[in-house]
Amino acid sequence: MVIGAGQAGLSSAYHLRRRGYLPGDGFVVLDHSPAPGGAWQFRWPTLTYGKVHGMHALPGKELVGADPERPSSEVIGAYFADYERSFALPVHRPVDVAAVRAGEGDRLLVQTSAGDWSARAVINATGTWDRPFWPSYPGQQTFTGRQLHTAQYPGPAPFTGQRVVVVGGGTSAVQHLLEIAEVAAATTWVTRRPPVFRTGPFSPEVGRAAVARVEERVRQGLPPRSVVSVTGLPMTEAMERARAAGVLERLPMFDRLTPDGVAWDDGRTVAADVVLWATGFRPVIDHLAPLRLREEGGGIALDGTRAVRDARVHLVGYGPSASTIGANRAGGAAVREIHQLLGQPSPASV
Structure with a gap:
């Protein structure tokens, strides 16, 4: 099962299809949003596609011919919708996931607004948009503006x-x-x-060093910082x-x-x-709380994309993979590991 249909979720679903997992019986994608586009559909209208930094195409299908003056919410929303159709991805929306907890035997129980689901593995790709971070400062309640x-x-x-x-x-x-x-x-x-402020080209070496710093925090079980925060x-x-x-x-x-x-x-x-x-967002992972994945430092420790405390759970788009290119790579990595763990696809396996 994949939770979330943004860049990370669609990348994961694409790789599941390539591994032979079939929509419906083999895997499903549950999306909280009302329409295709992930968090992009909620971006402000003046954020045109030409102003977007570092939007990488999803695997297997380039985004071509987009009008740079068109709102990114429209461009990417249409691209994601076409992607879901092109690869026949089984996205169910809108579905709210309330909790993921231990089920019968080796399965996970996923409780949602559309009923309960049983899964042998879960790829969590819920991003951060639904959890904006509001700092607390004295006087906020008295401000009249x-x-x-x-x-x-x-x-x-x-x-x-x-x-x-x-x-x-x-x-x-x-x-x-x-x-x-x-x-x-x-x-x-x-x-x-x-x-x-960073000037000059953003070299691959700089990018890898930044991702490594974020990855180290995640390995230690600390709340992840964004890649941008270190670049x-x-x-x-x-x-x-x-x-x-x-x-x-x-x-x-x-x-x-x-x-x-x-x-x-x-x-x-x-x-x-x-x-x-404009104080950023935090990962949307409260629905994973029943599995007790958090470390003492407050974050979820990962080995690659796999949660250290439960090998059935993978987080894609979390920490070092919280970028469009990082989500693409992590989606493939999570599916490879799940495939090795589960073996050949079987009904209701993911």
Whole structure:
């Protein structure tokens, strides 16, 4: 069974088909989302396909001829839908997975909004979009303006003429900031740590080193960091222009919110109508809690894609494979290991 039909889930399903597992009897894909496209279908409309960084095609089918000015949610949603049809992938949606727990014998019991399922192995590919991370700061309840997260970002138009504080040091924060600065009365960028901008080509060696650092945390059972967090922000031409215009002047993280803005203990204040929390996401893995996979450090330790505490469970798109190319590779790796464990495909085997 595959849980999730984003990049990681569809890659896994593709490799299961290639190994001879048949839709329905051999394996199923359960997807929480209402339509094809994974988390991409929820992205803001101004994130056009041409602005997407590092979108790798799914295995076996290239994404060709896409209009770079079209919203990425539409482009990738249509691509994923075509992919599911082309390879006859058995995606059931919308299905909410409530829990995965030990079943009878060597099987796992997957409890969902569409009934219970029995599986010999589970590939968890649920991503992070449904679990936005909201930091807690004093005064949040007294702030009279609007607070929203990247997961709710509607594009820049609603911020016209407003004073906006953007919180976060990742790619999404910078994308929001650059868009909002075009229409807002004022923008302020705050981050916990000074942002690191990366210039020049992103070599394979740099990429492998970054993935290795994230992978080491996962092996230790620590909560994973994103690959981007250890590679730095790619300095684009648009970002160069924004930096020259002063848009990327960063302030350290404020200490509290006030009714009309944010404040620091040194006496500095910034008035704000909106605080936009571009503070990232956490893995959606609460449904795996009955299996007790977490380590003392708070994360799930993996050996490759396999959960150390239960060899029947594989996590794809988690930690070092939380990128489009990483999810592709991890999907293939998980299926190879499952195939070695289970042997030849059999009814209701995955």
